[in-house]
Amino acid sequence: xxxxxxxxAALSVPEGxxxxxxxxxxxxxxxxxxxxxxxxxxxxTSLLLIQSSxxxxxxxxxxxxxxxxxxxxxxxxxxxxxxxSATYLCAVIGLPQGGSEKLVFGKGTKLTVNP
Amino acid sequence: NAGxxxxxxxxxxxxxxxxxxxxxxxxxxSHVYWxxxxxxxxxxxxxxxxxxxxxxxxGMPKERFSAEFPKEGPxxxxxxxxxxxxxxxxxxxxxxxxxxxxxxxxxxxxxxxSRLTVL
Numbered sequence: 001x002x003x004x005x006x007x008x009a010a011l012s013v014p015e016g017x018x019x020x021x022x023x024x025x026x027x028x029x030x031x032x033x034x035x036x037x038x039x040x041x042x043x044x045t046s047l048l049l050i051q052s053s054x055x056x057x058x059x060x061x062x063x064x065x066x067x068x069x070x071x072x073x074x075x076x077x078x079x080x081x082x083x084x085s086a087t088y089l090c091a092v093i094g095l096p097q098g099g100s101e102k103l104v105f106g107k108g109t110k111l112t113v114n115p
Numbered sequence: 116n117a118g119x120x121x122x123x124x125x126x127x128x129x130x131x132x133x134x135x136x137x138x139x140x141x142x143x144x145s146h147v148y149w150x151x152x153x154x155x156x157x158x159x160x161x162x163x164x165x166x167x168x169x170x171x172x173x174g175m176p177k178e179r180f181s182a183e184f185p186k187e188g189p190x191x192x193x194x195x196x197x198x199x200x201x202x203x204x205x206x207x208x209x210x211x212x213x214x215x216x217x218x219x220x221x222x223x224x225x226x227x228x229s230r231l232t233v234l
Contacts, residue, residue: 004157031214034222043119043206043227044158089158093214101214102148102160102171103223 002027006090006106013080014114021075021109023090028068035064035075036089038108044089048075080113087111119209119226120189127232134194134201136229140209147190148223149182152204161205164190197233204228 003026013019023033032051036044048057048064050073056065063076077084087110091103120139128134140147149161151174160174164184175182179197184190194201208223 036225041230044208044225046222046224049222091158101146101163102174103150103158104160105150105158107155107157 002030002092002094002104004090004092004104004106006088006109008109009107010110010112012112012114015080015082017080017113018076018078019080019111021077021088021090021111023073023075023106025071025073025090025092025104027094028071029095030068030092031095033064033066033073033090033092034103035062035073036091038087038089047088077111080111082113082115084113085111119207119224121205121207121226121229123229124227125230125232127234128197129234130198131196134197134231134233136192136194136205136207136231137189138192138207138209138226139189140207141211141224144209144211144224146210146213147184148208148210149190149192150206150208152206152228154203158206161192194231197231199233202231202233204230 005024007022034049035047037047038044050057050066061078066073087108089108091105093103122137145166147164150158151161152158162175162182163171167186179195181193206228208225210223
């Protein structure tokens with residue numbers, strides 16, 4: 001059974017800092033790994049998707065890496081801004097078995113960037 | 116394209132009543148997924164549907180919960196005889212292709228969620 005763990009559960013940093021969020025998963029048989037952002041009372045916004053054959057993806061100040069063999073991913077946020085404050089969720093989708101296409105989520109890292 | 120639309124955004128029910136949550140996927144998307152987020156918990160998969168078919172309902176509680184995605188109209192998640200433990204945020208997502216069809220490149224688009232409170 002796939003399990004996804006995110007560390008730390010919460011993080012508070014001053015504006016301008018570079019930071020790393022960690023995600024680990026127990027089963028390396030995945031199709032892809034995704035990072036989402038969730039703002040309070042709102043839905044999820046997809047930030048980056050890394051296919052199993054890829055090592056990293058970049059979008060603006062965000063960089064996500066994937067080490068499938070060790071079951072780890074990191075999300076690097078450069079030059080953090082108060083607007084980055086949100087909960088960041090990591091999710092993996094396993095190789096489909098019998099048509100299953102479900103994402104397995106971690107509990108998230110709640111990030112606060114202080115001005 | 117308005118994205119994935121969920122309604123109602125907030126729903127309050129008393130124990131024993133029924134809750135119906137609606138999800139209109141993005142235009143052209145025929146794959147719909149429902150997830151539940153309990154307080155202080157991560158999102159948990161509930162059900163995956165394609166038009167008129169339930170593909171995977173392994174995350175649905177065996178009783179009181181049902182889901183449909185008819186040929187015309189939105190997908191509906193129905194909870195009968197609600198209990199306080201059903202209080203949660205229910206999220207719907209849609210995609211254009213399956214994971215295998217897109218070689219793992221599919222992106223799910225999530226709605227803003229429906230927040231159910233059971234009194």
